Amino acid sequence: MKKEQFYEAMGDIDDRLVNEASRSAQVKPKTWRYFAAAAACLVVCAGAGAALNHIYNGRNTVPVENESSAASGTSAQPAAGANTSAPTTQQTETINIEPPASAKKCKVLAEAVYPELPPYPEMPTEGTEEEWEKFTALQEEWWNANKVLSEQPEGFDKGMDEFFRNSVGTLMTEQDGTNKVYSPASLYMALGMSAEITDGNSRGQILGLLGQDSIEEMRSHAKSVWQSVYKKDNTATCVLADSLWMNSMFPCKQSTADSLAENYYASIFTGDPAAEEYTQMFRGWIDGQTDGLLGDYTKELKLDPDMVMTLASTVNYSGKWLEKFQKENTSAETFHAPSGDREAQFMHADRQTAYWSGGNFGAISMSLENNGEMRLILPDEGFSAEELFTDGDALNFMTSWNDYENGEYSIVHMSVPKFDVSAHINLSTELKKLGVTDIFDSSISDFTPLTEDIGGIFISQAEQDSRVMIDEEGCRAAAVTIMGGMGAGAPDNEVDFVLDRPFVFEIVGGNGIPLFVGVVNVPE
Amino acid sequence: MSMEDNEILDLYRERNQRAVIETNAKYGGYCGKIAMNILHSREDAEECVNDTFLKAWNTIPPTVPEILSAFLGRITRNISFNRYKAMHAGKRGGGEMTVILDEIAEIVSGGETPEDALSRRELSRAIGEFLEEQTAEKRGMFIRRYWYSDSISVIAKRYKKTENTVSVTLNRLRKQLRGYLTERGFNI
Numbered sequence: 001m002k003k004e005q006f007y008e009a010m011g012d013i014d015d016r017l018v019n020e021a022s023r024s025a026q027v028k029p030k031t032w033r034y035f036a037a038a039a040a041c042l043v044v045c046a047g048a049g050a051a052l053n054h055i056y057n058g059r060n061t062v063p064v065e066n067e068s069s070a071a072s073g074t075s076a077q078p079a080a081g082a083n084t085s086a087p088t089t090q091q092t093e094t095i096n097i098e099p100p101a102s103a104k105k106c107k108v109l110a111e112a113v114y115p116e117l118p119p120y121p122e123m124p125t126e127g128t129e130e131e132w133e134k135f136t137a138l139q140e141e142w143w144n145a146n147k148v149l150s151e152q153p154e155g156f157d158k159g160m161d162e163f164f165r166n167s168v169g170t171l172m173t174e175q176d177g178t179n180k181v182y183s184p185a186s187l188y189m190a191l192g193m194s195a196e197i198t199d200g201n202s203r204g205q206i207l208g209l210l211g212q213d214s215i216e217e218m219r220s221h222a223k224s225v226w227q228s229v230y231k232k233d234n235t236a237t238c239v240l241a242d243s244l245w246m247n248s249m250f251p252c253k254q255s256t257a258d259s260l261a262e263n264y265y266a267s268i269f270t271g272d273p274a275a276e277e278y279t280q281m282f283r284g285w286i287d288g289q290t291d292g293l294l295g296d297y298t299k300e301l302k303l304d305p306d307m308v309m310t311l312a313s314t315v316n317y318s319g320k321w322l323e324k325f326q327k328e329n330t331s332a333e334t335f336h337a338p339s340g341d342r343e344a345q346f347m348h349a350d351r352q353t354a355y356w357s358g359g360n361f362g363a364i365s366m367s368l369e370n371n372g373e374m375r376l377i378l379p380d381e382g383f384s385a386e387e388l389f390t391d392g393d394a395l396n397f398m399t400s401w402n403d404y405e406n407g408e409y410s411i412v413h414m415s416v417p418k419f420d421v422s423a424h425i426n427l428s429t430e431l432k433k434l435g436v437t438d439i440f441d442s443s444i445s446d447f448t449p450l451t452e453d454i455g456g457i458f459i460s461q462a463e464q465d466s467r468v469m470i471d472e473e474g475c476r477a478a479a480v481t482i483m484g485g486m487g488a489g490a491p492d493n494e495v496d497f498v499l500d501r502p503f504v505f506e507i508v509g510g511n512g513i514p515l516f517v518g519v520v521n522v523p524e
Numbered sequence: 525m526s527m528e529d530n531e532i533l534d535l536y537r538e539r540n541q542r543a544v545i546e547t548n549a550k551y552g553g554y555c556g557k558i559a560m561n562i563l564h565s566r567e568d569a570e571e572c573v574n575d576t577f578l579k580a581w582n583t584i585p586p587t588v589p590e591i592l593s594a595f596l597g598r599i600t601r602n603i604s605f606n607r608y609k610a611m612h613a614g615k616r617g618g619g620e621m622t623v624i625l626d627e628i629a630e631i632v633s634g635g636e637t638p639e640d641a642l643s644r645r646e647l648s649r650a651i652g653e654f655l656e657e658q659t660a661e662k663r664g665m666f667i668r669r670y671w672y673s674d675s676i677s678v679i680a681k682r683y684k685k686t687e688n689t690v691s692v693t694l695n696r697l698r699k700q701l702r703g704y705l706t707e708r709g710f711n712i
Contacts, residue, residue, distance in 0.1 A: 021664045123560075
């Protein structure tokens with residue numbers, strides 16, 4: 001007998017003996033460093049005071065630090081001799097996002113404190129016992145820290161499904177042949193913050209859209225949603241970042257600032273919106289939160305000099321496929337776009353996985369390491385991608401979390417085009433269609449929780465900009481042909497899943513929270 | 525807290541892809557160490573661990589392992605050793621694995637033996653029976669060396685022995701095992 005044969009026979013000794021010799025270490029996943037899907041989204045809601053210059057009465061002006069270095073004041077700068085008392089701040093340190101030297105005027109009223117997550121430890125390169133024990137301990141620490149955030153009370157996502165259905169039914173249905181990307185999670189957080197800074201019917205309309213019975217419930221659920229998707233380590237990223245940018249002439253009530261920071265993980269800034277430096281800091285914050293993915297959009301972004309406040313909410317997401325596509329299997333093929341056939345790079349893989357058949361669509365999901373999953377939904381021939389957003393069955397699939405029933409374990413021959421799609425949504429009109437109207441009307445809006453130093457505040461601008469891209473990268477995985485070698489559990493059903501015409505994608509985070517949804521009409 | 529094994533197995537039965545994620549979460553390091561011991565290459569070990577989880581996905585069901593860790597570890601060990609053999613076909617590999625195989629060469633003749641699954645199963649059972657007759661410590665040392673492919677120094681630290689003591693113990697066990705198997709008619 002050859003020594004190799006004996007070594008193999010040794011491998012088949014009783015599991016009980018193997019287990020006995022094990023130290024019963026229960027360890028966690030190793031670090032995968034590739035990223036397969038990256039996405040970013042920004043919601044901007046700018047609020048202005050109605051006829052700002054006339055209403056302003058010179059009270060409670062907040063001069064900037066180093067005022068002499070400030071850019072020229074806005075038309076709404078206070079008259080000489082006006083009260084120069086500081087706003088009701090508790091934290092007044094200069095913000096630490098590397099402002100230009102001349103931008104000392106900007107202050108932090110409240111700052112979000114993110115949970116600290118330990119990095120995933122490096123797998124030892126040498127197999128000494130001490131290294132592995134240390135590795136195991138660090139893995140346990142990493143795992144437990146993530147579990148604390150992902151395990152939220154039952155019902156924490158109350159209202160999310162209905163909000164998703166209503167909003168995609170309004171935002172995603174136009175059949176104009178363009179790509180569409182929308183982040184329900186980002187808009188949810190932005191609207192939650194908007195509810196926090198409003199009162200009366202203004203708040204009621206927002207809470208109604210989000211399915212919340214009270215502002216207290218909103219706070220609790222927003223915090224849980226934020227925590228449930230939060231990932232920030234060397235394995236995955238998913239961060240919902242929120243901020244409120246105040247005009248320094250109008251102090252934000254500290255209790256409101258604190259609630260935003262506490263419940264929505266928001267940072268609150270104050271400064272002169274007419275100063276270029278404040279706009280630069282605003283852009284810098286967004287670029288920093290989205291890793292520059294929205295650079296084409298943010299470089300054109302400016303704070304309105306007449307604003308009372310601007311609210312910004314971002315989602316930064318990156319992950320890697322649990323099963324990677326092999327680059328050598330990617331090839332140029334034809335995608336049938338509404339505007340005509342064009343070439344796209346198609347990734348190919350054979351997978352044994354669940355294939356869902358809806359009334360008007362077929363779908364698969366691809367897991368991302370430690371960061372939810374991406375669903376790919378192909379409408380049946382003769383049915384448009386956009387129509388799926390008004391199709392009850394398709395919406396049931398999109399809002400499901402391991403409970404959509406029409407799935408069959410199948411061999412799926414996948415052809416998925418690489419894509420990098422972005423979209424800009426003007427939310428003002430769409431939010432009004434969804435019943436949120438008062439915050440856009442200065443005569444009836446109620447922003448008293450934000451400030452009572454100026455009346456007639458209304459939302460003058462609300463928009464969302466998003467971008468999602470995918471490619472082959474991800475954790476390395478064996479080809480299914482190797483799996484087939486085990487000869488057990490192979491599915492009977494076999495499906496060709498070829499995304500060579502417009503399709504829908506959805507990225508859901510932990511616990512099924514919808515982070516992004518979109519239509520790829522042109523896989524750029 | 526990690527998911528219980530029976531909960532992970534339920535995910536496999538439901539064909540829920542979270543099964544792979546939870547398996548990786550709980551046993552990624554365990555399998556990684558086994559693969560590293562054999563291959564001494566982090567990149568190769570990572571690939572073998574991934575292959576392990578995909579094979580588990582394909583195998584459960586119908587297989588329902590009694591001890592999930594050992595089940596996964598065995599798959600990792602097989603995949604890693606197959607890769608080791610492919611990488612070192614026709615040449616000495618070097619490293620700890622070569623030393624381990626040289627030690628095993630003291631048990632076997634080194635001659636050609638027809639592949640026979642039944643005799644391999646019988647051989648495995650006989651090795652197990654031999655180990656059952658040993659003290660827990662000796663049994664553990666042997667399995668750590670020839671199943672987990674641990675180095676002598678790692679085993680010495682685990683059992684708080686000198687490396688020399690471990691080497692001597694393993695040497696004696698190898699000789700005893702050879703005699704044990706020969707007595708029972710195994711053509712090794």
